[in-house]
Amino acid sequence: MQALRPASSARAYSAAAKEMTVREALNSALDEEMSADPSVFLMGEEVGEYQGAYKISKGLLDKYGPDRVLDTPITEAGFTGIGVGAAYQGLRPVVEFMTFNFSMQAIDHIINSAAKSNYMSAGQISVPIVFRGPNGAAAGVGAQHSQCYAAWYAHVPGLKVLTPYSAEDARGLLKAAIRDPDPVVFLENELLYGESFPVSAEALDSSFCLPIGKAKIEREGKDVTITAFSKMVGYALQAAEILSKEGISAEVINLRSIRPLDRTAINASVRKTNRLVTVEEGFPQHGVGAEICMSVVEDSFEYLDAPVERIAGADVPMPYAANLERMAVPQVEDIVRAAKRACYRAVPMAATA
Structure with missing residues (x-):
């Protein structure tokens, strides 16, 4: 053999x-x-x-x-x-x-x-x-x-x-x-x-090497920024394609590096699109999306035209049954809905005393 x-x-x-x-x-x-x-x-x-x-x-x-x-x-x-x-x-x-x-x-x-x-x-x-x-x-x-x-x-x-x-x-x-x-x-x-x-x-080429800490803009857009990593990048790109048919131009950022995080690229994109959707399959509490949202709130809050949106896995251990497993992991339609929410509403006015 x-x-x-x-x-x-x-x-x-x-x-x-x-x-x-x-x-x-x-x-x-x-x-x-x-x-x-x-x-x-x-x-x-x-x-x-x-x-x-x-x-x-x-x-x-x-x-x-x-x-x-x-x-x-x-x-x-x-x-x-x-x-x-x-x-x-x-x-x-x-x-x-x-x-x-x-x-x-x-x-x-x-x-x-x-x-x-x-x-x-x-x-x-x-x-x-x-x-x-x-x-x-x-x-x-x-x-x-x-x-x-x-x-x-x-x-x-x-x-x-x-x-x-x-x-x-x-x-x-x-x-x-x-x-x-x-x-x-x-x-x-x-x-x-x-x-x-x-x-x-x-x-x-055998000399090829990517820099650590640098994200990649997988798809340029002007209406909403979508950050994702690993398999969720593919889902974000599919969502962006669906959104484009409805007149929404989504910018998709492949994070590549979670630590160090490319805060510069993320904030630059949000300052252009004025909206943010983060996507990850991990648990929602204390997650990567939470860190990204905090970075944008700290550095680019005045540029936001809508509340940030976080898409994450369900806050439960992963089910074994296939139908429940699918419900526990973010899907393309979840990203589409979040982007629509971000694009179709403005930041609400603060309540007056």
């Missing part, structure tokens, strides 16, 4: 069509960074012999060997601690969680060891480690496998939190995360792995 190998270059994936799946983008980014830097290695459950639960590491064990593609026992606390220790010594581990829900088993190492060490050592210790894997709802996997951890980790000083949407996001942001001197939480989405996206010639 012929061994599976990663492509020697990302161009080999879909050069003719100039398209790439998110899975291919992540695989090619790992391959290129491991090839360029011998200190980079991958570890996690089933990343080697099985080539990853979602085949992100396909071919990497065959190419780089078991010293750099490490299959671990089912003990997140153990192998995450090993990864942080390796980062202390100057290596660049990429720690894969089969789902970010399992990162809860290792949260002491992520928060108290990785995130705080640079500060506690007065800058003498860098922790160049990436924690990556699927985050958020998938399809019928229950409450303990469906949670979004973007707001959780974005709360922590010392961590950077990235949320790719497209294949270009996945390639450019994962490369940036691996090269970064600080710990990065890299939140992928299981339902996006098989989706194909157009990729530019620039993104196919």
Whole structure:
């Protein structure tokens, strides 16, 4: 049986069509960074012999060997601690969680060891480690496998939190995360792995890298700003297309980075559109959308022509039943309704005494 190998270059994936799946983008980014830097290695459950639960590491064990593609026992606390220790010594581990829900088993190492060490050592210790894997709802996997951890980790000083949407996001942001001197939480989405996206010639180059902390305007508009990240970007774009047929021009911002958050891009857009809708699949209380709304209230309040609108997941553990699961996750129609509310009403006058 012929061994599976990663492509020697990302161009080999879909050069003719100039398209790439998110899975291919992540695989090619790992391959290129491991090839360029011998200190980079991958570890996690089933990343080697099985080539990853979602085949992100396909071919990497065959190419780089078991010293750099490490299959671990089912003990997140153990192998995450090993990864942080390796980062202390100057290596660049990429720690894969089969789902970010399992990162809860290792949260002491992520928060108290990785995130705080640079500060506690007065800058003498860098922790160049990436924690990556699927985050958020998938399809019928229950409450303990469906949670979004973007707001959780974005709360922590010392961590950077990235949320790719497209294949270009996945390639450019994962490369940036691996090269970064600080710990990065890299939140992928299981339902996006098989989706194909157009990729530019620039993104196919092995030197391609996206800046951390910079959002992307996916669609320009003038009537309402819609912020989203990960899979919700696709929903926001679908909503913008529906809104355009009703005469509403929506600007869609792909956040890409949750911490640091591109407050400049968000506020610049709101100052142009005068309205804001935030979209996330996480819980509504103390979420990413709440932080964005606060940033706009602090910096651009006088530009708002309507109250800010937050679209988030239901404030309940994720149901298992398919019909209830759909009700617990934001849908395109929810975004459309929120944008219409924002565009069809003005900020109400303050009540007089």
